[in-house]
Amino acid sequence: MPFETLLGAWVATGLTLFILTFLYKDNPLFKLAEHLYVGVSVGYTVVKTYDTVLVRLIYMPIAEQGEWSLLIPIGIGILMLARYFPKVAWLSRIAFAFIVGVGSGLAIPRIISSFILKQVEDTVRPLFYAVEGGGVTFTVDLMDPASNLNAVVLLIGVVSVLFYFFFSVEHTGPGRAVAxxxxLFLMIAFGAAFGYTVMARMSLLIGRLRDLIVFADPQYGRPSLWLLLTTIGLLILWTTRQTERSPDGS
Amino acid sequence: MNFLRRQLPLLITFAMGVVFACQYYVPHPVSELLLTTVTKWLQIIGGFALVLGITSLFHLHAGKIRRKEPGWGYSGVLYASMVGTILVGLGYSFSFQQWILGKETIDGVRTMFGWIYTFMMVPLQGTMFAILAFFIASAAYRSFRARSREAAVLLVAAVIVMLGRVPLGEYLVPISGDATQWIMNVLNASVRRAILIGISLGAIALSIKIIFGIERAYLGGGRE
Incomplete structure (x- = not known):
């Protein structure tokens, strides 16, 4: 077993257990792991941004292809940093104006096309299909999202939810029934989203527990076992000290 | 000077907004090139925005350390882990005889930066999100008690989806898998669609207000 893998197993196990201690209560072990997480994540983002932006988007195009026009976004980016110098802080507004202006301009047609027209097109589907030789057919297969019955349900759902959020008309009479x-549709969707999220988190938890089981193997030196005992010991020590400091337990 | 501080940013926003709103409707190579170029530019400018964010984080924790506020040691841990990761990620590796520059593996061998990702970031991130399962379940117990018909509907939908997402659930209630599929693909999709249409209308209204200078909050306040 390479030393780096062995060390990795111990570190990963320790950090996993430290985070899990939060299930007991907020404590120094959790805080330590939490701050490590923020630090490592920020450091990782900086390194990846350096590689993507500075090397691939700036240095390589300028040095290898002579794309000097890239000095313009660099200049705009530097203007952003003017916020740190009060006398010229207003210069950062130019950078923000550029970003927000471009973003707004790009958003309007794309949102209309992808999020409004496309969604409406998918909602307003034929309720019946014509069959060869005359007549119509109405499919009721619930498992097929494209069936006619589901098309009707989708239409009712979209219209009723939109109506619920339309406050210019008082929700009375037939409007009340629609709202x-x-x-009802919103509650089902929230419930579904909740269930889906819980199961996704459970999946992550299973992954972490699986790692703890793997790292309980003697070939890793049983870090799961030893670090679990150490963590519990440290928690007991910390709780005892806390209780001694404030006998009322507050 | 007032023009440079107040009118010029609004003018830039208006010009950029109109140009890039129109760009979508111009199917010409020059128009496509303009879009590609500005997308790359936005990525570059975004890198500078990261500098702003990180400087702010540094500033916040430096203040905590300087004033020796309770828990300032954790700020030190944050600093050390951040600087350590950056040094390892951008530094020179003697074992590989080259600069790492964000590479997690070199010729199939894991670098120190890759080690930090695998044995520190992944477990920390995974566990941090995993413990939310307990808090969501605890919150659900308190708030999901079927006090009304709507709450009962939400509870039933949540239970069906939870059962339908695992083999055990499908084994216990065979219909839960199909019911979950139907709820997610039809009922949930219809609500998401309606909400998306509403959000889109709001986003378009906001974009128009920004382009025409009605909404100026993004420029910040202050005396300037």
Whole structure:
């Protein structure tokens, strides 16, 4: 077993257990792991940004292809940093104006096309299909999202939820029934989103527990076992000291 | 000077907004090149925005350390781990005889930077998100009690989806898998679609307000 893998197993196990101690209560071990997480994540982002932006988007195009026009976004980017110098802080507004202006301009047609027209097109589908030789057919297969029955359900859902969020008309009479239907759809969707999120988190938890089981193997030196005992010991020590400091336990 | 500080940013926003809103409707190579170029530019400018964020983080924790606020040691841990990761990620590796420059593996061999990612970032991130499962479940217990018809509907939908996402659930309630598929693909999709349409209308309204200078909050306040 290479030393780096062995060390990695111990570090990964320790950090996993430190984070899990938060299930007991907020404590120094969790805080340590939490700050490590922020530090490592920021450091990782900086390194990746350096590689993507500075090397691949700036240095290589300028040095290898002579794309000197890239000095313009560099200049705009430097203007952003003017915020740190009060006398010229207003210069950063030019950079923000550029970003926000471009972003707004790009957003309008693309949102209309992808998020409004496309969504409406997918919602307003034929309720019946014509069959060869005359007549119509209505498919009721619930498992097929493209069936006619599901098309009707989708249409009712979209219209009722949109109506629920449309406050220019008072929700009374028939409008109340439509709004209530909208609430029903919303509740089902929130419930589904909740269930989906819980199971996704459970999947992550299973992954972490699986690692703890793997690292309990003697070939790694049983870090899961030893570090679990150490963590519990440290928590007991910390709780005892806390209780001694404030006998009322507050 | 007032023009440079107030009118010029609004003018730039207006010009850029109009140009890039129109760009979508011009199917010409020059127009496509303009889009490609500005997308690359935005990525570069985004890199500078990261500098702003990191400087702010440094400033916040430096203040905590300087004033020796309670828990200032954790700020030191944050500094050390951040600087350490940057040095390892950008530094020179004697074992590989080359600069690492963000490479997690070189010729299939894991670098120190890759080690930090595998044995520190992945476990920390995974566990941090995993413990949310407990808090969501605890919050659900308190808030999901079927006090009304709507809450009951939410609870039932959540239970069906949770059962339908695992083999055990499908084994216990065979219909839960299909029911989950239907809820996600039809009922949930219809609500997401309606919400997306609403958000889109709001985003378009906001973009128009920004382009025409009605919404100026992004320029910040201050005396300038």
């Amino acid at each position: 209530r239907t909208g609430i």
